[in-house]
Amino acid sequence: MHPIITRSFGGLTRAYYIRNFLFGLIFPAMLLFVFSHGKAHMAMSVEAFLTVFVAANCFLYPYSRFVYESVVDYIVGRNLFFVNAILMLFVKLMTMLFCWYLAIVIAPIGLAYLYFRNRSLNVA
Template sequence: MKEFLRCTFGGLKTSYLIRQYIFGVLIAAFYFNAATSNGQVLSLGTMAMFAINTLLYPYSRFVYESIVEFVLGENTFYVNAILMLIVKAITMVICWGAAIFIAPLGLAYIYYHQMKTQS
């Protein structure tokens, strides 16, 4: 079990994980602030979902970025910076919100890749 966890959750670079966790925490804080701004208390289930999505966000984002890299390849696009930032923010929020569904694909790929390189 320890080997499985090391191969899956330890498969991404530390700098990438830290960067994505910072964004994940910021997204969670935004949603937490929005949900509690009218004095409402969040349920334990909602807070657990926030925590799970935040922990799995880097792996969800890894899947998204891998798909985009596969589709676009080495092409470079020149677009309006504001439009690009808006689209990037939207994709980040989608990846965070769906992390519980998307991240297992990334974790499975990372595990497969790690086991393949070890043997």
């Protein structure tokens, strides 16, 4: 396989990728539920765009989440915060939605970082 693909897309552990990929499926499931219960019909071009957008975001979401968690880890460090559980779950859901919706924009940052990190480790 080409080194660029191996070093960037293969840069996350399998368990991390699968876990975040499965969490990322929450949003297409919600979209599918909303669109399947709606009465309006979409144009074929809009439906095709939405399908590609959702598929790309699902595939790239783990890399987007990796960027988000890396930035938060850098800012917060090893500090521990005690907050209301409902508030924390809401914030977690909103950050997941943010990372999923903007995965096409955020993930290339993570892929570039993984490529350069793995290049310096001489991972083939």
